[in-house]
Amino acid sequence: MKVALITGITGQDGAYLSEYLIKKGYEVHGIKRRSSLFNTDRIDHLYQDPHVQDRSLILHYGDLTDSMNLTRIIEEVQPDEIYNLAAMSHVKVSFDTPEYTANADGLGVLRILEAVRLLRLVEKTRIYQASTSELYGLVQEVPQRETTPFYPRSPYAAAKLYAYWITVNYREAYGMHASNGILFNHESPLRGETFVTRKVTRAVARIALGMYTKMFMGNLSSRRDWGHAKDYVRAMYAILQQEKPSDYVIATGVMTTIRDFIRKAFGEIGIKVDFKGKCTEEVAIVTAMDKIRFGETVGEEYIQGMEKRIGEEVVGVDPQYFRPTEVEMLIGDASKAREQLGWEPKYGIDALIKDMMESDLLLMKKDAYIKKGGYRALNYFE
Numbered sequence: 214m215k216v217a218l219i220t221g222i223t224g225q226d227g228a229y230l231s232e233y234l235i236k237k238g239y240e241v242h243g244i245k246r247r248s249s250l251f252n253t254d255r256i257d258h259l260y261q262d263p264h265v266q267d268r269s270l271i272l273h274y275g276d277l278t279d280s281m282n283l284t285r286i287i288e289e290v291q292p293d294e295i296y297n298l299a300a301m302s303h304v305k306v307s308f309d310t311p312e313y314t315a316n317a318d319g320l321g322v323l324r325i326l327e328a329v330r331l332l333r334l335v336e337k338t339r340i341y342q343a344s345t346s347e348l349y350g351l352v353q354e355v356p357q358r359e360t361t362p363f364y365p366r367s368p369y370a371a372a373k374l375y376a377y378w379i380t381v382n383y384r385e386a387y388g389m390h391a392s393n394g395i396l397f398n399h400e401s402p403l404r405g406e407t408f409v410t411r412k413v414t415r416a417v418a419r420i421a422l423g424m425y426t427k428m429f430m431g432n433l434s435s436r437r438d439w440g441h442a443k444d445y446v447r448a449m450y451a452i453l454q455q456e457k458p459s460d461y462v463i464a465t466g467v468m469t470t471i472r473d474f475i476r477k478a479f480g481e482i483g484i485k486v487d488f489k490g491k492c493t494e495e496v497a498i499v500t501a502m503d504k505i506r507f508g509e510t511v512g513e514e515y516i517q518g519m520e521k522r523i524g525e526e527v528v529g530v531d532p533q534y535f536r537p538t539e540v541e542m543l544i545g546d547a548s549k550a551r552e553q554l555g556w557e558p559k560y561g562i563d564a565l566i567k568d569m570m571e572s573d574l575l576l577m578k579k580d581a582y583i584k585k586g587g588y589r590a591l592n593y594f595e
């Protein structure tokens with residue numbers, strides 16, 4: 214039985230990856246931070262009581278900023294594979310907490326690489342570093358590929374730049390099987406609520422159910438290459454199964470503006486919105502409604518309420534969501550992953566939005582969501 218250690222197991226990717234590896238027969242160990250409230254919602258369906266024999270999921274308290282803790286856990290677990298997914302992952306928040314972000318996101322992987330080296334696990338343990346399309350920042354080439362120069366635009370990206378290069382350096386200096394996955398934005402029903410896609414799908418669901426009037430957004434013109442997290446954790450696994458370590462761009466190759474993402478999310482439930490105005494005066498107004506589609510996706514009992522919103526504003530702009538330096542556009546070329554890993558995304562942007570909208574509509578109709586077991590009882594890969 215192979216043993217994997219996942220940092221950031223309580224996050225979006227950690228949850229999907231742990232389920233994926235357990236299904237493959239791995240014993241999965243995860244590092245979670247102590248918190249004053251339970252923070253394991255995304256993996257509760259995989260949790261096993263510590264008294265169960267031969268558990269496939271074992272959690273350890275830890276933190277990327279604590280090298281002794283990381284070294285002790287790695288020594289105890291003796292992992293075949295380490296997936297370093299833990300990070301302060303919010304770009305806007307990294308401007309507020311730049312030093313902490315550098316410590317966790319930059320130095321965190323150094324602590325892991327050094328622990329593996331000092332514990333003489335170089336031959337045994339393979340390491341995956343969660344690198345990011347944010348490294349391209351102010352893009353120097355379109356689309357971005359493995360050879361495109363980096364130009365970070367936030368404390369988050371600058372920290373991840375160090376993490377990227379120290380991973381490459383340990384590979385070259387000590388012959389470690391250490392690889393970077395340069396993943397473009399990937400989303401899902403498990404996405405943190407303050408990232409733009411989830412903020413939109415939650416708000417659209419609440420507007421449809423008459424629980425909310427208007428969402429306030431930042432830069433509507435920025436463009437992202439959005440994939441589904443389920444597809445992207447398959448790539449992480451494939452990267453560590455290669456004979457030789459290397460760095461890979463993982464992306465769909467399709468770019469969408471925030472404005473179009475919002476249009477599509479409303480479109481998914483039969484609502485047409487039109488944008489008008491410029492900069493901070495820009496708004497989106499409900500201009501039409503497909504009652505049949507709305508009835509099928511949201512529920513007939515909500516049609517009347519939504520009809521009353523035609524002609525009204527449902528989206529506005531609030532400059533508090535602007536970033537001091539913005540990444541205006543990202544689009545990836547994943548040819549290397551396609552050729553060497555045989556990796557292809559199964560979800561396009563429309564299928565991604567459908568999955569997120571269905572889940573958030575259920576979530577906002579809490580009773581139905583609880584009856585279905587919430588995401589605690591769902592198997593993500595079924």
Ligand code: NAP
Binds near residue numbers: 225226301343400
């Ligand atoms: P996420 O949902 O924000 O999860 C981050 C995880 O890291 C959580 O489990 C969090 O714990 C944990 N964490 C944060 N700081 C930590 C610390 N100091 N010590 C230990 N654990 C810590 O992020 P994600 O979307 O799953 O992304 C996974 C990784 O991929 C991150 O490194 C992210 O930067 C990178 N990435 C993400 C994307 C994307 O589009 N999703 C794209 C490229 C790269 P809590 O649950 O306690 O907060």
Ligand code: F7E
Binds near residue numbers: 396397408534
């Ligand atoms: O923003 C714009 C915002 O916060 C996307 C992380 O997973 O992916 C993620 O970083 C875009 C930006 O993700 C709002 O200005 C407009 O241009 O969803 P986001 P991100 O910054 O791209 C990369 C690959 C990572 O590595 C990161 O860990 O959307 N935007 N209005 C908004 N963004 C937010 N959050 N909220 C808004 O209201």
